[in-house]
Amino acid sequence: MRKTRFRSFPVLMITLAFFVGLVYFMINLVIHSSEWASMPYNGHLSESDTLEMTGTITDRNGVILAKTENGERIYNEDEDIRRACLHVVGDNSVNISTAIQTLYRSELSGYNFILGLGSPDFMKTSSDIRLTIDSEVQKAAYKAMGNYKGAVIVYNYKTGEIICMVSTPTYDPENIPEDIDTNSDYEGAYINRTISASYPPGSTFKLITASAALEKDENNEHREYDCIGYTEIGGKTVNCYSVSGHVDMKDALMNSCNAYFAELTVDIGKDSMQKQAEKMGFNSSWRFDGIETVKSSYDVSKADENSLAWSGIGQYTVLESPINMAIRSSAIANGGNSVTPKLIMNIDTLFGGSLKQSDNSPSKTMMSAETADKIKDMMDYTVENYYGKSYFSNYLDVCAKTGTAEISDDGISHAWVTGFTKDEDCPLAFSVIVEKGESGYQVAIPIAGTVLDAAAESLGAA
């Protein structure tokens, strides 16, 4: 019978494989359980009445943005703050997919590996989350946006902390409008436009074209050009808003001379443009605190010469998210290296919460320090000599570039502004998009200025 025993060896192997499989599943469960449990398909979190989120969410100063009291989820008592923070905090549903209450639903509900979502009512296992945003700055941004649709993002380009992230249209999570799905005023209200929407960047893209040119050859800084208000490229015209006359790069950027940058784009070529755009965050998404942003897109592989020229001034098929724009401004401010934003200051939890920062995007070298400094000087020059420093901010020294991006042939345009402050004690990078705002200078800058001043006051730099 020894023979029979010997021949049962393969059965033993099957059994061992079975146990190895069980161990493998357990390891997977340990590693991924938090991620799996927080999936939006989880009925415990999206359908249950009994497992309410019980964790509290506060802003950077401890102001309560959302908490649970007597089994009910309540938000800040100020309606403006509720509306301003909607896209960051979220509502009771999972409609806003990038909101903290959606992404961190399992932590807020007290998920932990030991008890899963089965913690009994008498045991508090939920996490409290402190955000980096400032509710007062949020409110100022929301008010400044008025009835415009759009987005504002301001973050600290040294620490990455997002001070302000506002998207409009918005709604009050405590009184969700009944006509939200039908009324066009609420179109896209579930989208956080700062991270999940992208628009033609218009003239703000000239910063990328300029860096591509400088990265290719630093002498491009001194390239000169006579603007007559338009130019012919590939048999079609590229128009300017005005006649800039004899300009070098610095003046061309200040005057936002389309002809200059269109010619420059064609001159440095597709490959350099494509490479520089991708170095500056295009065609990939950013990840931080478990949030994944929309991809900004730049693809000139099929563009003819005229289209290539338009791409260099942020038109053609180019699309960019407000957060990408703010991040690339952070790189210009920071000697060429981008700073990845963050939204969560800390998580306070019984079991030690997971910050979901393991797959955060790393800092990217977007350009050389020399290029960054040159672009920085040009943006400084632009504000100094064109927009006016005091038009921007009462307290801060701002470097910026506006954009007015055509979105249709009938001349409707989105208004942009992006930039950063030079202040050591208040180092902020920002971008503002105002849909159908028509003019970056007239509409976007005042909003940016208001928000930057609010941030300066809040951070004690006023």
Added chain:
Amino acid sequence: MEHIAGIASFAIRLAEPFLALIVIIMAFSSLRGGRRDEHALIVLENEKDNITFPVLYWENSIGRSRSSDIRLSDPTVSRDHAVLLRRNDGWFVTDTGSKSGVYVNGERTDGRHQVAVGDIITCGTTSLVLRRASDTGAAEPRHERKIFPQGIILSFVTLYIALLVLQAVINMGNTDALIPGIVFIVVIWLYYVISRAAFKRLNFELESLAMLLSGTGIILAASHDTRQAYMQLGATVLGLFIYSFMLWFIEIPDRVMKWHIAISVLTLLLLASTLVIGKSVNGAKNWIIIGPLSVQPSEFAKIAYIFVGASTLDVLQTKKSLAAFIFVSAASVGCLVLMSDFGTAVIFFVTFLIIAFMRSGDIKTVVLAITAAVLGVLTMLSVKPYIAERFAAWGHVWDYADVAGGYQQVRSLIYSASGGLFGVGLSKGYLQYVFASENDLVFCLMCEELGCIVALLCAVVIGGLMLYARAVTTRSRSTFYSIAACSAGGLLVFQAALNIFGVTDILPLTGVTLPFVSYGGTSMAACWGILAFIKSADERTYARHKPKHKKPKAKLKRDEEYQEDYVEI
């Protein structure tokens, strides 16, 4: 009040894994303790040099080959020369086709020949004298068997079930689970009492483990759908009848051999009839619907198939002819593939490999079979490429989260994670609303509602059954039982693997049941039938008891009543 209920339900959830663990530890250590030591009762002594060979097993091969239990290095002895068998009525020697023949006391034997102490068995030029081990001084001190009192193991099973029922009642706020639970506990103890009284059975370790799994499945069903619980309960009772019948039927291997061909035909008939009159449910045409009953004949075919495979007229599997068995196997797998029941087809195939190798020891057969299977799969995929699409989501189910192919696995993983170690509580889960949660996804349903410890322990029980089946291969009363037990255990483990790893996206999802736990009447009943093979390999199952007069009222702490040394020589 609500508060107290919440605390009670939570406390029960914390207690369940420990109770299950206690049952498992007791049952398996009792199985281990109840195993016979491998020590010699008799020895064979070489007349020439007085070297003794201990006789350790119920069936001992004598020959020149390296793997013989009694190895004689005598060139006149065949590689597989003879077998020395222990049966209830004594010891026998059988010639297994040797060239020079087997002689007992100088007379050439033909077929099975009884031998007694002092007899001389001659193989080739070697003569062996049969002696009692105690006479030669080769006997080692015997260890006493240590088994747990069986009633206590079953009591813990009962407590485990009772707490599950209590938890279901608290969580559901009604008494739906109460009656199935009580009936199940009554079934456990009725079986215990009847087996002891009528069949003189003293060991219930395997039954306790199977009851632990079945009970978990029944109460899980009761907390979601009472009708299913009653179905499952009925199937368990039917399963116990099948189990008892099978234990009686296989007690005499000769009886099994006699029915060998009939059972082969039955296997094929079960599968072929399904192919002809079967109804297609969820893509696999493996159901026969008779009035209100729907049965899956392929489940019963599994039992018949193990019979066919393990029973062979060859003594000690010395002949390598597998032709008939290969034919039955190929036809069975073919039928299952035609039914699109790929999961069961793979289970049959793996069982075939186990049996074929254990019977023949022939690696060539195994390699050929696997090659044939791979070619078969490739041919099928090139003829019917849509079959591959059924498994397209395998390995990346998250990309199929909201479409067929990945929907079930994604929910299963999410809800497994939601359960933590102790579960969210019976009926409190969400996986119950996903299609096939109570059978294909039942492992993850357990993870969610009872916690992953209980779910894992259930899987460990199935793996443990297999390890036990293998541990007793040299201690069973016949190689027939050893092979049947190993193939039965292998079948259960492999099926459990397909179920558990299918739903957790480690293997493709094939939709087979988790033995004993999944909802499915035929499956439940068939699992008990398969368990009978493992039980039959436990030599205590068919032990005759010593005449009562020796120790009239001895307590059954050690099962010394067994016939251990009670062999008429």
